[in-house]
Amino acid sequence: MNPTRVLQATFPTLLTLLVSAAGGSIAMLLGLPAGWLMGGALAVTAAAMAGMKVRMPDRLRDVAFVLIGMSMGASVAPDSLSLIASWPVSLAGLVLELVLIITLTGWMLARFFRLDPGTAYLSSFPGHLSFVMGIAAAGVGDARQIIIIQVIRILMLTIAVPIGTVFLPIDHFLPAAPTSFLSIGQLLALAAACVAVGLVFVRLKVPAGFVLGAMAAATAAKLGGLYAEAMPVPLVTVTFILTGALIGSRFAGITRGEFLSAAKGGIIATGMTVGIVSVVAYGVSLLVDMPFGQIWLGLSPGALEGMGALGIALGYDTAFIAAHHVIRLLLLSFAIPTVVVLIRRRETAAIARQEQAKEI
Known part of the structure; x- marks a missing residue:
């Protein structure tokens, strides 16, 4: 293969990283x-909006997903399962916040920004982006506006948590300084197991399959006593850099005009989401003995890879965070088609009324 062509093909990816x-x-x-995570995401987003060709190939994206899952699994505390008894309260909060977010932000986008119901409500769903975009591609709503609003949500939530730890009384805990790290042999064996389980999850069409599959393998191995060492710091740093590049690269191909036309609604919708999550998380924190920031990350409707990476960086229990995000995705798997059916029925009824009015 021509070395020049190889360089031309890989240059945008190298530049993005x-x-x-x-x-x-x-x-x-x-x-x-x-x-590493927040700065990377902001820098790549700014570069994309400035016109730079940013790119994260699918294979490299999958590598990032596996590394995130491995890091989350390796960060699970041995006593994490003892927290399960308090999960019903936070799960009830999760259901409540999903209803509020979808109802209020969807109504706001339709009422004040004149978006059609399909675009407004698909833009309001807090997660399951691939499912949402699949439905949009099938002819429900404006796919370009939906993706911009959804990507703004992911980026803003990734930025909101670290900034909140600086300016708000949100506890964050530096992970205990590890005394030993996984060897090369252990890393390769763990990575092989994570990739294998990730491929099974992807084959089973589990949302965020590589992330959840890798985390499941790494968590099972750790809780099973197969290893107790931590991930090497350089590898964790690389994971954050890849995740930042992944989040920022979602703005690739979006023009400044398209961004500006949808940004106002996206920013307001995300602000409403942050407010709802914060109120619900505070209510849950009054009933369970957990750090507010950990509850907030578990309930926050950001991308699993981003919220999981933030959990690692801020020293929170990644098992709690991952479990709540998985359940959120499962709830959305039922909520999204249900709401779309209701929108279709409403549109059909509106068309029927218009036809009757014409006949009269």
């Missing part, structure tokens, strides 16, 4: 929490 690493480095120098 370099921008993410540079943004993360600056954020770390400024002392921001989760700097």
Whole structure:
């Protein structure tokens, strides 16, 4: 293969990773929490909006997903399962917040931004982006506006948590300094298991299959006593850089005009989402003995990979966070088609009324 063509094909990806690493480095120098992740996501987003060709190939994206799942599994505390008794309260809060977010933000986008019901409500769903975009591609709503609003949500939530730890009384805990790290042999064996289980999850069409499959394998191995060592710090840093690049690269192909036309509604919808999550998380924190920030991350409707990476960076229990995000995705799997059917019925009824009015 021509080396020049190989370089041309890989250059956008290398540049994207370099921008993410540079943004993360600056954020770390400024002392921001989760700097590698937040700084990388912001830098790549800014580069994409400035017209730079950012790119994360599918294979590299899958590598990032596996590394995130491995890191989350390796960060699970041995006593994590003891927290399960308090989960029903937080799960009830999760159901409540989903109803409020979908109802209120969907209504707001339709009422004040004149979006059609399909676009408004598909934009309001807090997660399951691939499912939402699949329905949009089938002819429900404006796919371009939906993706912009949804990506704004993911980016803003990734930024909101680290900033909140600086300016708000949100507890965050530095992970205990590890005394030993996984060896090369252990890492390769663990990675092989994570990839294998991830492929099974993907084959079974489990949402975020590589992330959840890798985490399941890494968690089972750790709780089963197969290893107790931590992930090497450089590998965790690489994971954050890849995740930042992944989040920012979702803005690829979106023009500034398209962004600006949908940004106002997206920012307001995300602000409403953050407010609802914060109120519900505070209510849950009054009933269970957990850090507010951990509850917030578990209930936050951000991308699983982003929220999981933030949980690692801020020292929270990743098992709690991952479990709540999985259940959120399962709930949305039923909620999304149900709401779409209701929208279709409403549209059909409106058309029928218009036809009757014409006849009269």
